[in-house]
Amino acid sequence: MKKILFAASECVPFVKTGGLADVVGSLPKSMDPKKYDIRVIIPLYHAIPEKYRDRMETVYYFQMDNRIYVGVKKLVMDGITYYFIDNEQYFSGLVPYYDMFQDLERFAYFSKAVLSALPLIGFRPDIIHCHDWQSALIPVYLNTVFQGDPFFRGIKTIFTIHNIRFQGTWNVGHLKWVSALPSECFKPGLLVSPFQNTDYPENEWNASMMRGGLVYSDYITTVSNSYAQEIQTPQFSDGLDDILKWRNNRLWGIINGLDYSIWNPSTDGKIAQNYNLVTLKKGKEANKMAMQRRLGLKEDGKVFTIGLISRLTDQKGLDLIDQCMDQICSMNINLVILGTGDRRYEDMFRYYATKYPGKVSANICYSDELSHLMYAGCDALLVPSAFEPCGLTQLIALKYGTIPIVHEVGGLKDSVKPYNQFEQTGTGFTFHDYSGWALQDRINHANWVYYDKPSYWKEMQKRGMKEDWSWTNSSKIYADLYEK
Numbered sequence: 463m464k465k466i467l468f469a470a471s472e473c474v475p476f477v478k479t480g481g482l483a484d485v486v487g488s489l490p491k492s493m494d495p496k497k498y499d500i501r502v503i504i505p506l507y508h509a510i511p512e513k514y515r516d517r518m519e520t521v522y523y524f525q526m527d528n529r530i531y532v533g534v535k536k537l538v539m540d541g542i543t544y545y546f547i548d549n550e551q552y553f554s555g556l557v558p559y560y561d562m563f564q565d566l567e568r569f570a571y572f573s574k575a576v577l578s579a580l581p582l583i584g585f586r587p588d589i590i591h592c593h594d595w596q597s598a599l600i601p602v603y604l605n606t607v608f609q610g611d612p613f614f615r616g617i618k619t620i621f622t623i624h625n626i627r628f629q630g631t632w633n634v635g636h637l638k639w640v641s642a643l644p645s646e647c648f649k650p651g652l653l654v655s656p657f658q659n660t661d662y663p664e665n666e667w668n669a670s671m672m673r674g675g676l677v678y679s680d681y682i683t684t685v686s687n688s689y690a691q692e693i694q695t696p697q698f699s700d701g702l703d704d705i706l707k708w709r710n711n712r713l714w715g716i717i718n719g720l721d722y723s724i725w726n727p728s729t730d731g732k733i734a735q736n737y738n739l740v741t742l743k744k745g746k747e748a749n750k751m752a753m754q755r756r757l758g759l760k761e762d763g764k765v766f767t768i769g770l771i772s773r774l775t776d777q778k779g780l781d782l783i784d785q786c787m788d789q790i791c792s793m794n795i796n797l798v799i800l801g802t803g804d805r806r807y808e809d810m811f812r813y814y815a816t817k818y819p820g821k822v823s824a825n826i827c828y829s830d831e832l833s834h835l836m837y838a839g840c841d842a843l844l845v846p847s848a849f850e851p852c853g854l855t856q857l858i859a860l861k862y863g864t865i866p867i868v869h870e871v872g873g874l875k876d877s878v879k880p881y882n883q884f885e886q887t888g889t890g891f892t893f894h895d896y897s898g899w900a901l902q903d904r905i906n907h908a909n910w911v912y913y914d915k916p917s918y919w920k921e922m923q924k925r926g927m928k929e930d931w932s933w934t935n936s937s938k939i940y941a942d943l944y945e946k
Contacts, residue, residue: 464944467587468502469576471569471596473544476510477558480773481718481854482594482624485685488721490542492933493941501585505553505572506535506546514539518546522582527642532575534583545583547575565596566632566671567640573599574607574641581613589944591620595630598675599641602653605678606644620943621679623672625851626693626700627777630671637669652677655701668701676705681943683714685852686873690715698849714943717876718852719933720861725837727862732834739924742863746838753839756832757823759796766912767796768905769840769864771833771855774803774811774826779846779869784810785898786905791818793909798840800825800832837862841919842891842908846901850874856890860926865919866890867904877931881922883911889926 472478474487490500506515518535526532533548547553552568559565577600580586592600601619608614634648643653650656653674676682684690690713692698694706706713723729727745728738734752737745747763754761768790772778783790790797791814799811799822808826815824825832837843843859845868852873856866860877868874870892881888891908893900912919 463496464498464589465585465587466498466500466589466591466944467576467580467585468500468591468593469573469597469600470502470504470593471572472558473502473504476504476514476544477507479558480624481685481852484721484854485622485624485718486593488719488933489937489940491540491721492719492937495541497941498944501543501545501587503545503547503576503579505558505568506533506548507558508550508554509556509558510546521545522579523548524578524582526575526578530571532579534579536583543585545579547572547579549575562630562632563636566630566637569596569630569671570599570637570641573597574603576600577603577608577614581611586613587617589618589620591622592675592679593622594624595628595670595672595675598630598671598673599643600675601678601680602641602643602647602674606647618681619679620681620683621675623676623682623684623693623851626672626684626698626702627849629673629700629702631668634669637671647674651705656704657701670702673702673705676702676709681712681714681946682706682709683716683943685715686717686876687715688875689849689851689872692849692872714939716936716939716943717873718854718857719936720854720857720931722861722932725858725861727838730834730838732831733838734835737838737863739927742923742927743920746841746863749835749838750840753798753835754796756835757798757825759798759823760820765794765796766842766909767798767840768842768844768867769836770797770799770801770844771836772801772803772845774801774807776804777848777850778803779848779896779901780807780810782846782896782898782901783844786902787814789902790905791821794913795905795909796821796823798823798825798836800827800829800836802826802828837864840864841912842867845869845874846893847871847874848896853877857931860889860929860931863923863927865908865922865926867901867908868892869896869901870894881907881911883915883918886918886921887925889922889929 470486472483521534523533535546735748811824850872878890880892891904
């Protein structure tokens with residue numbers, strides 16, 4: 463049996479800020495327990511609900527480097543063993559992340575504590591699977607500081623990029639201080655880009671934790687095939703294309719999956735009426751009107767309703783929506799927004815909700831319950847992201863018979879097949895050029911099919927609902943990688 467440790471900064475159901483938590487929580491459960499002993503380790507944030515904290519047992523506690531406290535707690539749940547690194551100095555806040563300056567020190571500590579704890583907790587993994595920059599120093603420590611201990615020799619590492627824009631980047635001096643890594647780790651081409659401007663002093667050079675993970679890990683994965691290709695170009699790599707092109711024979715693109723025990727319209731307890739392929743039409747209308755009642759919109763099961771469920775940031779293509787919002791609202795369309803993020807986008811949607819009362823509902827908040835109702839009640843979902851490593855919203859939308867309208871990048875390109883009305887194929891509306899005009903054109907096309915070709919619309923819904931975006935297929939690819 464192969465032993466694998468997932469190391470990450472978040473994991474459902476304990477703490478979640480994005481799709482990373484869904485992957486870390488769902489992927490271990492999808493692997494064959496007869497072949498893989500997969501365990502998960504994350505920080506013990508104060509934000510983790512008490513109902514989980516009360517069930518944890520203390521496994522060990524010690525002083526790392528003879529000066530820094532490390533506690534390790536354990537919880538076995540749903541067949542998976544979870545470990546939690548306990549240190550109140552670093553993880554006692556009400557939120558998992560602070561600002562980058564503080565987070566660099568917190569997650570450098572976490573990475574070193576994970577390795578330091580392994581000989582003491584009775585689990586020696588064959589592979590440590592690290593997720594995003596917060597765990598990126600684990601492969602670096604493993605292949606430098608810890609190589610003198612026979613316990614660690616032969617342990618392999620995989621590093622998964624969930625979003626390359628967030629790299630754990632600061633100047634060399636600060637990263638040296640928080641990590642206490644040997645100076646040779648900060649040579650250009652290792653944790654430091656080989657293309658830095660050498661006219662600046664050392665402390666002005668940018669060093670990146672993620673770069674360290676990419677250099678020192680045995681394999682690299684990211685969360686879709688298209689994104690794996692895109693991040694080897696300057697446009698999408700945020701300065702890491704040199705290392706990714708160099709290591710492209712060790713770079714795998716594996717699209718994320720969905721947990722259909724949570725996201726399934728036939729069993730979802732958070733929607734107004736369950737439905738399936740047979741009861742699709744009545745179910746969608748019932749959920750649409752329940753959503754309209756909840757949000758104060760005019761109850762009309764026939765009006766074309768578009769949803770946006772997203773972090774409100776530049777990445778998500780919200781500038782394109784701004785460019786065509788007035789035109790959208792001049793049509794017989796309702797638009798429902800759910801999310802939080804940058805103040806300017808929050809205020810933008812509040813403005814349009816005030817300008818178009820009864821047509822636009824801006825819900826500037828996080829609500830899991832409302833998101834389920836929107837997936838069931840909306841007819842289409844906007845995902846016009848400038849870049850999207852994988853994206854889960856379009857996968858959920860497909861399962862709920864909600865047609866995605868997406869920009870052809872990353873995981874969106876891999877998961878949404880363009881609609882072809884002549885061949886009656888495809889599962890959504892896609893656009894290539896990143897422009898407001900291209901987005902408006904796809905919305906116009908979707909609006910026309912919805913109202914003028916309802917039978918075509920229904921068949922497209924059914925095609926999407928029949929697709930399997932569970933972890934079944936992706937977990938097989940991960941199994942192949944683990945065997946390598």
